[in-house]
Amino acid sequence: MKNFASHADFRSLPPRAKLVAPDGGDGAAFRFFWFEPHQEDPPLDHAIGIDLLVAFGLVLRAFMPWIFAHAPKLAKEWRKNAMAFVKSLNAEQDAIAKEFKAAGRLVKT
Amino acid sequence: MPKSKALPAKAAPPSDKPSPPKLITLPSFLATEGANLDAGLVQHRDAVLARFEVLNGLFYEPHRHIKLKREGRALLLGALFDMAHFQLHFTMATFLRGHRSEAFASVRKAIDAAMNAMVLHIEPTQFTNYKASAYPFTRMTHYLTRPARQAAYPLATHLVDIHGI
Numbered sequence: 001m002k003n004f005a006s007h008a009d010f011r012s013l014p015p016r017a018k019l020v021a022p023d024g025g026d027g028a029a030f031r032f033f034w035f036e037p038h039q040e041d042p043p044l045d046h047a048i049g050i051d052l053l054v055a056f057g058l059v060l061r062a063f064m065p066w067i068f069a070h071a072p073k074l075a076k077e078w079r080k081n082a083m084a085f086v087k088s089l090n091a092e093q094d095a096i097a098k099e100f101k102a103a104g105r106l107v108k109t
Numbered sequence: 110m111p112k113s114k115a116l117p118a119k120a121a122p123p124s125d126k127p128s129p130p131k132l133i134t135l136p137s138f139l140a141t142e143g144a145n146l147d148a149g150l151v152q153h154r155d156a157v158l159a160r161f162e163v164l165n166g167l168f169y170e171p172h173r174h175i176k177l178k179r180e181g182r183a184l185l186l187g188a189l190f191d192m193a194h195f196q197l198h199f200t201m202a203t204f205l206r207g208h209r210s211e212a213f214a215s216v217r218k219a220i221d222a223a224m225n226a227m228v229l230h231i232e233p234t235q236f237t238n239y240k241a242s243a244y245p246f247t248r249m250t251h252y253l254t255r256p257a258r259q260a261a262y263p264l265a266t267h268l269v270d271i272h273g274i
Contacts, residue, residue: 070171082167
């Protein structure tokens with residue numbers, strides 16, 4: 001699973017041992033994270049959006065054995081569509097990761 | 110008595126004291142959220158939201174075919190599937206409003222639902238432990254990543270990886 005780092009992510013805050021307010025003490029920078037989130041640059045935002053959908057594709061796959069046990073009529077067509085779609089999401093995620101790496105941007109894997 | 114002229118306002122001397130933070134009221138918070146949502150809907154309309162709707166349709170379709178029982182494990186599994194579907198919407202709404210960390214928190218809830226459902230579907234006898242809030246439902250990622258269970262739960266490693274993001 002790739003994870004496109006976001007500076008709005010909680011884990012991008014300073015390490016606990018070095019936790020100091022980045023703006024000299026009035027806390028505005030921290031408030032900015034939570035109360036006034038900003039848009040990321042479009043490629044990073046797009047990458048995070050695809051990341052989220054890939055995760056739900058996997059969640060859907062995890063439910064498939066239960067779905068097929070209870071909805072045999074749903075069967076082949078749905079499964080074919082679902083698997084093809086999940087595969088296309090994964091391919092897009094891989095392509096984005098390659099682009100990011102080529103551009104020297106951080107990608108956690 | 111002659112009218113006194115107002116003195117020009119003097120600029121406040123620079124202070125070392127940090128300025129008090131601005132109070133963010135609920136209406137102003139919601140206005141920011143709304144503005145971010147509008148921007149997100151435009152920015153992600155083609156690439157992300159179009160794919161979201163496909164995924165949403167795939168989650169919806171089984172609802173038309175599955176008749177849930179009114180109680181017990183069968184009801185719970187249906188509820189877990191519904192919850193995962195709801196989290197798909199909530200994740201996207203949160204992401205569009207600019208809260209990416211919270212979006213991943215919602216993904217974790219959906220993954221928790223999926224992991225619980227996998228175990229309850231493959232090992233029906235675990236329902237007793239679910240009702241008692243006992244292991245493995247207290248440490249699901251630990252349970253699913255044991256080497257002995259990898260054959261029964263091939264997706265577990267991927268789910269646990271994303272859960273850790």
